[in-house]
Amino acid sequence: MPDLAERLRDAQAGDRRALARLLTDIEDGALVPSELGALIAAGRDAHLVGITGPPGSGKSTLVNALIAAWRSRGRRVGVIAVDPSSPMTGGAIMGDRIRMMDHHGDDGVFVRSMASRGALGGMAATTWLAAAALDAAGYDPVVIETVGAGQSEVEIATLAETTVVVEVPEMGDEVQAIKAGLLEIADVIVVNKGDRPGADRAARQLRAMLSTAGGRVSRPAPPVLVSIATAGDGVEPLREAIEAHRAGRTPEQVRTRAGELLRRAVATRAYERAARSADWAAAVTAVAERREDPFSAADRLLG
């Protein structure tokens, strides 16, 4: 197979198939550590934007509208759509999502769907590396879109420099609980489907909730916007809020994000090493037979 440097050079020269193959290599875990280092070094510091929210909030439509807003300003936009679907049924769903994108045929837009596949940590690492590849290939911003309703969007959000949480005006109790978890990670909040009854009231409630929340001492309350993605309403202010967030980032925020990335990388690498070690199979047996607890076995494997 061609080496990374060649694929990267081709991708940077605009060869979309080379970029697609590079992303496949990343998904397959086919890059060796020195290649990963080269990939990161080739990055141009693209703005990594996470966009998440509960199912049905219109995230994909909003991402489409944002792409148009960036394209009209000459920006090349990369998108990674992280799909909670499985390999079993993933094809059709991902196909739908790709078809949904209005920007098919525009060389300034690159969209990649990735199935999460349920791998602990692995998805986050893969997503981050895929974003680094799009960065290296000249896309900026790089958008990571996730269906946010649990742990995954919290993980993915720590990858992004700017996390946009999409809400809708009305939702059931259990979804409200999910929303509360999402607010914690939001740098920008947008109430989409703003033509529905209660949109402005929902935005006001969110602002009130955030202004009294004690959990965000280290950060200012995020702006709360209203949009109607299907009509393009509110998309320009959203783009501006996203860019303003990056422009205003502090060294402490940059450092916190680096710490999260490093934490994730340590976890991923440690598992890869342990699973390759000669003692792995015996440790699994000991845990399976309840002769050893998993944490003690892990300590032994880590040496």
Add this chain to the structure above:
Amino acid sequence: MPDLAERLRDAQAGDRRALARLLTDIEDGALVPSELGALIAAGRDAHLVGITGPPGSGKSTLVNALIAAWRSRGRRVGVIAVDPSSPMTGGAIMGDRIRMMDHHGDDGVFVRSMASRGALGGMAATTWLAAAALDAAGYDPVVIETVGAGQSEVEIATLAETTVVVEVPEMGDEVQAIKAGLLEIADVIVVNKGDRPGADRAARQLRAMLSTAGGRVSRPAPPVLVSIATAGDGVEPLREAIEAHRAGRTPEQVRTRAGELLRRAVATRAYERAARSADWAAAVTAVAERREDPFSAADRLLG
């Protein structure tokens, strides 16, 4: 503070406050490795049952009904409800969930809500240890209830020996995608709210989908049941299906689960060690300043 052995002994003697404090210690990460080993060793091999499903599927009501079914057969039931809410707003939401439980005042039932708090890997480790504590205190089965709509329920599901996925008859497109991901991890599927139109049709569709799915070569298709949790309908067959799943488990399944537990423990422990090392702060700085990629830095920290 009293040592683990004392709290565990009191918890095993029926002291609920001692058990509650033990769970708090686990959540706070206050147990040292040797104590963790003692906790695992005190386990009685309780059946660990994961129950997950999309928001609004009636999981909590179903868990309540299952508790009643187990109680009527003399089983002592532990429940860990993993909440996607944040520390910011978590109190009220968790309180609601606890109030929802019908079994308040029954010493044979112990319910604990835990906020997920967005910690990578940490939630899974904490959940597993909390389940081990309930096991050691004599609860069997131990139910782990999660709001399933992303990565978290996939992670949590790998902790449980038997994973029940709760569905509802009708749902939007994006939630369908989440359902597809959940089916992958299901050992038992139950279509709840069976009095709604289309419940039997939904069950038939799920059975057809599962019988043609190529992704589950290593496991038989899970049974698909229908329930009306609010009326208690279909709860006994569900309890039987859950127990039949454990009775039929293969050595290979036990081993796969042990491997997942070990993988998670390695990731958690490796991060804890790295973050304590003298080189951690410098590595974070190098990543923040883009002088080093996180994976190379992780390799260096792991030595």
